[in-house]
Amino acid sequence: MRRVRAGSAALTVLAWAAALLLAFPLLWALLTSFKSELEALEFPPHFVSFHWTLDGYRAVLADGEYFRSLVNSLVIAGGSSAFALALAIPAAWALAFAPTHRTRSILLWMLSTKMLPAVGAFIPVFLFYRDWGLLDSKLGLLLLLAASNLPIAVWMLFSNFREVPGEILEASRMDGASLPQELAMVLAPMSLPGIASTFFLIFTLAWNESFWTLNLTTAQAAPLTAFIAAFSSPQGLFWARLSAASILSIAPVLVIGWLCQRQLVRGLTFGAVK
Amino acid sequence: MTARAVAKRKPAYLRKHGQILVAPAVIMLLAFSLAPLIATLRFSVTDYRLLFPDVTGFVGLANYRNLIANPDFWPALVNTILLVGFVLASTVAVGLGLALLLERAVVGKSVLRLLVISPFFVMPPVSALLWKNLLMQPVSGFFAWLASMAGVPAFDWFAKAPLLSVALIVAWQWLPFATLILLTSLQSFDRDQREAATVDGASSTSIFRHLVLPHLARPIAIVVMMETIFLLGTFAEVLVTTGGGKASTNLAFLVYSQAMLQYDIGAASAAGIIAIIFANIVAFFLVRAVGRSLEV
Numbered sequence: 001m002r003r004v005r006a007g008s009a010a011l012t013v014l015a016w017a018a019a020l021l022l023a024f025p026l027l028w029a030l031l032t033s034f035k036s037e038l039e040a041l042e043f044p045p046h047f048v049s050f051h052w053t054l055d056g057y058r059a060v061l062a063d064g065e066y067f068r069s070l071v072n073s074l075v076i077a078g079g080s081s082a083f084a085l086a087l088a089i090p091a092a093w094a095l096a097f098a099p100t101h102r103t104r105s106i107l108l109w110m111l112s113t114k115m116l117p118a119v120g121a122f123i124p125v126f127l128f129y130r131d132w133g134l135l136d137s138k139l140g141l142l143l144l145l146a147a148s149n150l151p152i153a154v155w156m157l158f159s160n161f162r163e164v165p166g167e168i169l170e171a172s173r174m175d176g177a178s179l180p181q182e183l184a185m186v187l188a189p190m191s192l193p194g195i196a197s198t199f200f201l202i203f204t205l206a207w208n209e210s211f212w213t214l215n216l217t218t219a220q221a222a223p224l225t226a227f228i229a230a231f232s233s234p235q236g237l238f239w240a241r242l243s244a245a246s247i248l249s250i251a252p253v254l255v256i257g258w259l260c261q262r263q264l265v266r267g268l269t270f271g272a273v274k
Numbered sequence: 275m276t277a278r279a280v281a282k283r284k285p286a287y288l289r290k291h292g293q294i295l296v297a298p299a300v301i302m303l304l305a306f307s308l309a310p311l312i313a314t315l316r317f318s319v320t321d322y323r324l325l326f327p328d329v330t331g332f333v334g335l336a337n338y339r340n341l342i343a344n345p346d347f348w349p350a351l352v353n354t355i356l357l358v359g360f361v362l363a364s365t366v367a368v369g370l371g372l373a374l375l376l377e378r379a380v381v382g383k384s385v386l387r388l389l390v391i392s393p394f395f396v397m398p399p400v401s402a403l404l405w406k407n408l409l410m411q412p413v414s415g416f417f418a419w420l421a422s423m424a425g426v427p428a429f430d431w432f433a434k435a436p437l438l439s440v441a442l443i444v445a446w447q448w449l450p451f452a453t454l455i456l457l458t459s460l461q462s463f464d465r466d467q468r469e470a471a472t473v474d475g476a477s478s479t480s481i482f483r484h485l486v487l488p489h490l491a492r493p494i495a496i497v498v499m500m501e502t503i504f505l506l507g508t509f510a511e512v513l514v515t516t517g518g519g520k521a522s523t524n525l526a527f528l529v530y531s532q533a534m535l536q537y538d539i540g541a542a543s544a545a546g547i548i549a550i551i552f553a554n555i556v557a558f559f560l561v562r563a564v565g566r567s568l569e570v
Contacts, residue, residue: 009380015386020389022392023393026392043413044422087299093295094292106296110303112557115554115560118507118509122546123313123529123543124317147303150302179291211510214510214513224397228399231399232514232517249397253395261387269500271567272563273455
């Protein structure tokens with residue numbers, strides 16, 4: 001028994017070492033964000049015995065660009081996720097509670113649209129957006145990201161709704177509930193956890209999306225991904241500022257991601273791994 | 275109305291409303307996937323340059339022939355395959371080891387999961403720039419310090435091995451995904467079965483080979499296919515670190531540079547179609563695998 005315990009202690013230490021190693025780039029960025037620019041570039045580097053300062057954060061926040069990008073990210077990720085849910089909840093209701101001989105092929109077709117690489121759709125979307133004045137617009141990105149996350153939303157909600165007993169919905173129907181009432185007042189409250197985790201997962205995906213957001217925006221609608229990408233110019237030499245901007249850009253979804261990591265597996269594998 | 279009449283009416287009610295409710299989602303997806311796909315196909319057989327918008331016309335497969343003759347095409351194709359291959363191999367191998375470790379760890383399991391999953395939630399431009407500057411920069415980066423501790427000269431990552439550098443960054447982003455999925459399926463592995471095998475005197479290596487690995491075959495296949503779909507589109511990591519350059523340009527970046535820097539819509543569309551064909555080979559198997567576990 002003692003050997004087993006010693007073995008699992010060693011494995012635990014090893015697991016912690018591996019996990020810290022994997023998270024190290026983020027921990028290092030967190031430390032660097034509290035350094036002065038001078039100390040950030042110092043060689044050999046200091047781990048904790050440096051002069052802690054908020055100058056990096058102050059520099060990022062003093063620049064109005066950060067707040068505009070933050071608002072754009074919130075609008076684009078939040079709006080696209082809300083819009084995707086508005087389409088996905090009715091669709092998932094139909095697929096879960098009113099199945100037909102076509103349900104299966106509709107679900108698999110939706111999945112297959114997710115397989116279309118963004119570069120395959122990029123050129124028509126770009127030209128169409130250019131002609132319709134949707135380039136560098138939050139609305140354009142919002143619609144695009146809603147469509148791109150729609151299959152994931154439908155699949156996640158579908159597997160959630162199927163755990164709701166259909167009799168309850170039928171009973172509400174017999175009591176005279178209209179379809180909108182059935183969806184909003186019976187189904188939604190019962191599957192609120194599933195709807196919330198679906199929202200957070202597609203919100204995270206939209207927040208981090210870095211093909212469309214970089215290619216379809218220039219200034220007005222540029223979200224945080226574009227704000228950070230601008231650091232690839234010589235500005236990237238300001239390591240403390242780059243680190244502070246990075247931490248400020250990833251913190252919100254990092255927290256959300258930690259909260260709904262369990263749904264992540266189901267959502268991103270379309271229920272194929274449980 | 276009696277309950278029976280309602281029950282009788284049910285199929286028609288459900289069929290009608292089901293069609294109405296599923297329609298908006300279907301229309302949205304048609305507009306943003308099927309329509310662009312058809313348009314890309316059409317552009318790929320058209321002579322269409324943004325600088326000469328009036329000169330358009332059907333040119334058959336000329337764009338594809340030009341693309342294959344383009345000196346940037348084959349390196350981009352090879353780079354794409356190398357990038358996807360490296361990231362798949364490393365994330366599955368390391369992810370499997372990490373998942374086995376995490377499953378056995380006894381202290382602080384939830385904090386461990388948080389640490390491991392974190393890189394997945396970092397937006398690509400952030401991870402690319404943090405790695406390029408804070409870690410891989412050859413003068414004062416962290417790896418240069420490690421090298422100096424080991425007494426070897428610092429390696430200039432992006433100058434000497436740009437593709438490998440990008441691949442390492444992308445692998446770091448996708449390792450959590452592989453780990454989390456493999457960990458989830460390890461945890462669903464039947465403990466009774468393992469205990470029975472132990473009682474029967476099976477060694478832990480043979481349990482791993484004959485019970486655990488077969489159980490993981492399916493999740494590994496899913497990881498490989500999901501990652502491939504996303505990895506074929508790797509773009510931001512290339513843009514913010516090397517900004518292209520033959521050594522690190524992949525298919526996705528080639529489409530972007532043909533369209534946005536060369537203004538050649540026809541050639542870019544042909545490259546886009548090649549990317550779609552690659553993705554579809556993988557998608558075919560993925561949709562079949564997912565379809566098997568879908569009970570409708």
